[in-house]
Amino acid sequence: MNRTDVVDVAIAGAGIIGLSLALELRQRGLSVTVMERGQAMSSASWAAGGMLAVNDPQNPAELMPLCVRSWELYPSYLEIIESLSSLPVPIRTRRTLQEGEPASKSGQDTTATEIAQLAPGLNPAGHSFVWLEEGSVDPNDLRAALPAALLAAGGTLLESAEVLGIESADGGVRVQTERENILAGTFVNCCGAWAGGEPCGGVPVEPIKGHMVNVRCAPDRLRCVVRTPGVYLVPRGDGRVTVGATLEHVGFDEGVREAQVSGLLEAALRLLPEATIPSPIDAWTGLRPGTPDGLPILGPAQRANCWHATGHYRDGILLAPVTARVMAQAMLGETPEVSLAAFSPSRFRSW
Ligand SMILES: Cc1cc2nc3c(=O)[nH]c(=O)nc-3n(C[C@H](O)[C@H](O)[C@H](O)COP(=O)(O)OP(=O)(O)OC[C@H]3O[C@@H](n4cnc5c(N)ncnc54)[C@H](O)[C@@H]3O)c2cc1C
Known part of the structure; x- marks a missing residue:
């Protein structure tokens, strides 16, 4: 029989978004488990160009406040990852x-x-x-350093652990994975291109x-x-x-x-x-x-105690630091430092 772990936050998807959010929450003292179907940082977050393209003319205008804040956060974000992992993640072009x-x-x-x-x-x-x-990073550097940083910070990373189902449990969520079950206060869907499918789903990704x-x-x-x-x-x-x-x-x-x-x-x-x-x-x-409007989906899901942090389309490497920051703030009941109104999952509810 599967054993059941109990954590504050369970995150599905160990790409740059799930891992960065997990790291931010760990630094705020929460216990966090990230569950990854394959290997961490092996999907879009590894395949990316790594441009921190704040001023790309193809970005929707509504994205600009998130882009600007994320670029401001990048130096401290990389510093934390480097110091926890003891691995370099240089800005390779400026x-x-x-x-x-x-x-x-x-x-x-x-x-x-x-x-x-x-x-x-x-x-x-x-x-x-x-x-x-504008800067750029090599996603291969983040692939090595980010999972190591989370582990060094005391987070748990379960690889080869696909999330198979979630159900509401007393005051939280029961998450069923290939490897074990997790009872979490909060669940976050960071499944990237797969975020719209079962079991996390409910968003048009x-x-x-x-x-x-x-x-x-x-x-x-x-x-x-x-x-x-x-x-x-x-x-x-x-x-x-x-x-x-x-x-x-x-x-x-x-x-x-x-x-x-x-x-x-x-x-x-x-x-x-x-x-x-x-x-x-x-x-x-x-x-x-x-996503249909080219904007990320950041905020509470319809199911109680569940959140989405996904839909970063062409800018997830750039937007990882700010996503981790504003999601942690929203989940802990603080006012996010960049308004999430334009990114709410509820904008698709009639969908
Ligand atoms: C070719 C290309 C070039 C890009 N270039 C740039 C760029 O230059 N700059 C930039 O900022 N962005 C770029 N991007 C975009 C960026 O890579 C993405 O926005 C970002 O990586 C998304 O991160 P993520 O963590 O949401 O998704 P992913 O990195 O895809 O991670 C999602 C993870 O969830 C896992 N998963 C899915 N379903 C489950 C489940 N049921 N249970 C457990 N785990 C599950 C997957 O296995 C995967 O590892 C590029 C993307 C591509 C594809």
Whole structure:
């Protein structure tokens, strides 16, 4: 018979959102268990480009307060993860060349001299860029450090532990997993692209697939992110340049397709002609948690003592620190430092 653990908060999904929230709650003294169907940080949170794209013109305007606050929180967020895990998670780039009008007026016009300094390998012909003060991280660094940080903080992480069912129990929630049962005061659905399905469900989250591929280039030939409407380049500082990304509505299919990878490589080589393609090709995919209005879903669920923190679509790496902060505040009855009105799950209740 399964044994039953008792915790303050049980979180389904060990991506960046579930783990960051768990870490925040641990730091506030709550006992936390994160249950993950596969391995921690192995879905969208690992597949991502890692851009902290506060001013991406494709972001909905309502997202800006969350984006700005999360970027402010990033240094302390990384400091905590690094000190608990003893693993480095550096900000790998600090500037972005953005094509098109940025989401706020913070962009500065580029000069050929500046491009030659930070991106001498770039072929800017036919593109009109502005500079943005934006960072990027390598999700591989977070994949190593974030689960370790949670464990060091005294949190519990159960891997290969799919949440199979939840039911209301006296003053809380009984969570049934593959491995054991958990009696929790509060349950949080952080299941990313799978957050709309059983058993957590009740929110309209749709998987939006993205292909990614790495090319190689001497690190001093590209030292900033380059973002155009069709493709982006994220240099990691060690010769890898991550190229992204497609946006595909194909359900839960995660297979790597040659046509999509070739399209990304062609676009990348037009921007960075001296890049080389490793053999074998280093390509992968991930499923973004998309929502009908492009905004995350943060707040109480219909079932008592249950919450949702999901739907971060293209910005979950950027939004992890602020999501952890405002969710913890809301769950503990405090006023969230960024209003959650636009992100309430109740906006879909007629759905
Ligand atoms: C190709 C691509 C590029 C991206 N680039 C960027 C970027 O540059 N910058 C940025 O900020 N964001 C980016 N994103 C978006 C970002 O990756 C996501 O918004 C973010 O990772 C979502 O985190 P999550 O924790 O909600 O989901 P995930 O990381 O997908 O984690 C959800 C977890 O829940 C688990 N799970 C599901 N169902 C259950 C269950 N029943 N029981 C237990 N566990 C379950 C899954 O196994 C998974 O591990 C990108 C995404 C993709 C796919």
